[in-house]
Amino acid sequence: MALDKNGIAQRIAQEVQYGFYVNLGIGIPTLVANFVQDGLEVEFQSENGILGMGPFPFEGEEDADLINAGKQTITALPGASFFDSSMSFGMIRGKHVDLTILGAMEVAENGDIANWKIPGKMVKGMGGAMDLVASAENIIVAMQHTNRAGKSKLLKRCSLPITGVNCVKKIVTDLACLEISNEGFVLLERAPGVSIETIKAATEGNLIIPTTVPEMQL
Amino acid sequence: MALDKNGIAQRIAQEVQYGFYVNLGIGIPTLVANFVQDGLEVEFQSENGILGMGPFPFEGEEDADLINAGKQTITALPGASFFDSSMSFGMIRGKHVDLTILGAMEVAENGDIANWKIPGKMVKGMGGAMDLVASAENIIVAMQHTNRAGKSKLLKRCSLPITGVNCVKKIVTDLACLEISNEGFVLLERAPGVSIETIKAATEGNLIIPTTVPEMQL
Amino acid sequence: MITKNVSNVAKALEGVSSNMTLMLGGFGLCGIPENSIAELVRLNISEIICISNNAGVDDFGLGLLLQKKQIKKMISSYVGENAEFERQMLSGELEVELIPQGTLAERCRSAQMGIPAFYTPAGYGTEVSKGKEVRDFEGKPHLLEHAFKADFSLIKAWKGDTAGNLVFKGTARNFNAPMAGAANICVAEVEELVPVGKLDPNQIHIPGIFIDRIFQGKNYEKRIEQRTLTQK
């Protein structure tokens, strides 16, 4: 059975290691925080200027001066720090952030990613995504394997304007966990109950299928 | 009579205008602070990281964490701020400092200045001087007109390695106040009792002598 | 100390006129200069070029200027919260230049700090790199990016003193700090204006030298865009 959004987030949370600084994008990536193993000593960075981001506030405790990059009200954990946008992207550009998790509209088999623009239709802007993908050494994409029209989002080449080149390392979709290699998408794991054939059919880009493809352990 | 160091500082203090942020170099420039007219609303910046520098502390109140660029103990006035070296030179490079007063070993008639190195003899380093002279739009040099051997320090060309090109605007020496023009040193004022001939004899670079050269008013 | 305080927003914005390039601080609606924006609406100047990370929402922030069609061009990283914005952009009424957020921040900071240009990897290989110099550093391509030029920067801080020293709160620091002193004239509005000596000199985020005028703002709405809560 294909994963729901929480399932995708849960699988990605397994990639978060001890002592990681993590930047979470809007959407499914935000959910990852809920599944990170206790005691891992992880800090969440939000590029609008906080390190040590905590959960959403209780009612009555929200503060207009304390939001995340998705403009949601948040809290700051003990040990948190605030800083300006220039320093925030210095952390990102300077490779001080260990893991970046973000959504995508398309990923190409060479690791290109498109997630900021649909020409003539949706032009919201790249926000911090271009800075993140250009500098992060460890980028995981969280997305659906196919779009609403049923078309694959894992492509030979991106059809939409790209956000960055050769940057995605890993992808977790509702169907599978995949890695980018020089030859294309390597199928690492299947979502529970999802067949290799289903994944193959949903993947337009070159799919490399190792002899064993275990099911995800969630 | 030639001015002493305090006289030079006193004359330069007349150049300090209302609302100026001023960077004072080591030596005679440091003395300028003592002669700035009361009520002028001036702030002194020291490039090691303070704006709003006050006088030296009283005995027992000195603090190893509070020094100026000459490594002297200082105080901070109410309204002062501390910052790091990167921001400090951002203030300088970004032309936020209105006036820079520094010493020199040589000044050339085109505004070149040399004040950091005597090859094979004295190599202390440029400190912040190269940044200051490259960016400041208003640079006044405080120095003796001649060196200890009696040779002019106002030259056609600097003989020592330069600190910056075409940057000095004004010079106050023990003998005179001069301005740099396209044609050379313009003699603006004589030190009290000093003759034009004395100044001429002490100036190697091209000296332009207007029809009237008043005495300094101190 | 040098005194920077003026009595009200009208005096603070003296000299602002049509066709100018303005920088405005804030991220979303967080930390925006509410008083200065209201004054821009009142002044009814037009053909403004705005450098601002976002474009506000339909009825608040820069959305107020968009409603009245005062803006000619937006230079931003993300403009997704504003339907009127999208309409004006798609219809061609509004020019838009989209810039990666980190590049936007650093181009402000460079203007502030007198650095004319720097290299960054952000945007290489994308639309953003069009017409830009590309140079490899350690085998990785980077784009040459230039400091912004602007007539006014309008920023907002939590506290400030009459010498122009500023302190920010929470994530409202964002673009307000790197825009301080990044334009010909920098105007800071503050929630609380205090006398000099009241702020700890170790804890000033932006020293007064970067600020030209400061004033006590009023009637802050501080609207929240996405009120998200944890259930008790």
Add this chain to the structure above:
Amino acid sequence: MITKNVSNVAKALEGVSSNMTLMLGGFGLCGIPENSIAELVRLNISEIICISNNAGVDDFGLGLLLQKKQIKKMISSYVGENAEFERQMLSGELEVELIPQGTLAERCRSAQMGIPAFYTPAGYGTEVSKGKEVRDFEGKPHLLEHAFKADFSLIKAWKGDTAGNLVFKGTARNFNAPMAGAANICVAEVEELVPVGKLDPNQIHIPGIFIDRIFQGKNYEKRIEQRTLTQK
């Protein structure tokens, strides 16, 4: 929070060895990492390349390393307070690269912030510009300057917490802030190490993400170079 604290200076400097490039914070003797310098002396490593604004005095600060001839090369802006330094330099025992102070600071900050190179007018037309790319911006020549690369940066703060967040005092911030996170490993020593939650998140000068190891320093001498006083 991620824990960065180690129990002592020996653990903090694990991995430091001869032939490395080290950044050291401080301006003159103000804000120097006294404990780390003492440990470098004790470790007796040699052939070090030091990036530090100054070189200490004869018997304190980096002067202690110079005495023992542990330093191969100094990269500094001003080295005028140290006779042993001058002797080693003039005799050719010690290599010296002098850099304008603002360029030195910005090359540290660029390393910290992932900017490979930037342009500055400082040093144009002087010895410093030799071999460097010159480019005009608005008719004014600038030099291309690169981010530093270093193995360790050794810095000192006033207070820090176990997550590596730092607060500085007075003019001791200087190069300590832009060197944080500017090398492969950054070690911070602090006069007072506090638990997380004790520092105001609005008032942290350097967030812990830039710091790899932090420790409680001891026996600070905090020597004053020029004790200048106003007579009562």
